[in-house]
Amino acid sequence: MVIYGIKSSHLRTEPLLGVACPSCSAPKAMQLSVFSRYAHAYWIPFFPFAKAAVAHCTHCQLTLDGKAMPEAAREQARDLKQQTRLPLWTWSGVGLVAAGLAWAAVAGTQNARANKAYLAAPRAGDIYTIHSTGDSTQYSLLKVVSAKGNTVEVVANEYEIDNSHPIDELNAPTKYGSKSFSLTQFELQIMQNKGQLTDVDRLAE
Numbered sequence: 203m204v205i206y207g208i209k210s211s212h213l214r215t216e217p218l219l220g221v222a223c224p225s226c227s228a229p230k231a232m233q234l235s236v237f238s239r240y241a242h243a244y245w246i247p248f249f250p251f252a253k254a255a256v257a258h259c260t261h262c263q264l265t266l267d268g269k270a271m272p273e274a275a276r277e278q279a280r281d282l283k284q285q286t287r288l289p290l291w292t293w294s295g296v297g298l299v300a301a302g303l304a305w306a307a308v309a310g311t312q313n314a315r316a317n318k319a320y321l322a323a324p325r326a327g328d329i330y331t332i333h334s335t336g337d338s339t340q341y342s343l344l345k346v347v348s349a350k351g352n353t354v355e356v357v358a359n360e361y362e363i364d365n366s367h368p369i370d371e372l373n374a375p376t377k378y379g380s381k382s383f384s385l386t387q388f389e390l391q392i393m394q395n396k397g398q399l400t401d402v403d404r405l406a407e
């Protein structure tokens with residue numbers, strides 16, 4: 203369930219000039235307040251979408267908004283709304299989403315760079331995520347058992363799952379076949395270009 207809604211936050215209050223209170227007639231008791239209305243999700247302000255003004259009498263506590271305000275007050279309310287900037291924090295959620303996307307882009311670039319480095323200098327223990335071509339959504343793993351010159355010796359995982367990151371589920375010694383076969387770096391490069399080899403992991407020893 204997503205919790206979302208609309209909230210208001212007070213931005214500023216100024217005296218309402220030349221307007222007597224329509225209720226108690228106090229001459230200099232009226233104030234104008236401007237509020238920002240903003241959308242929130244999980245109480246994180248996402249974006250502002252409106253400003254609202256309210257006239258208030260400090261003497262008798264009468265509160266008027268919108269068309270209930272006298273014409274002179276409505277004009278001042280319009281001006282005050284125009285002069286009041288929406289605070290940046292009401293965009294926090296949009297900022298967070300943008301920061302998250304930027305982080306994901308950086309992480310993606312770093313992962314691609316690491317994959318390239320691992321493929322160029324393979325080590326025993328490297329794990330390649332393999333994706334069958336065509337419409338298949340199944341993924342499996344190849345594990346490097348030795349690397350010599352430009353050839354790696356790998357064993358294939360005997361399982362495949364419908365998850366582009368199968369390593370957590372499939373990377374158990376008993377799930378690999380016992381027969382190894384060799385692949386050249388050139389072949390690995392082709393597999394990567396074709397999207398058959400989608401990730402390289404080098405687990406910390």
Ligand SMILES: [Zn+2]
Pocket residue numbers: 223224225226227228231259260261262263264
């Ligand atoms: Zn009043």
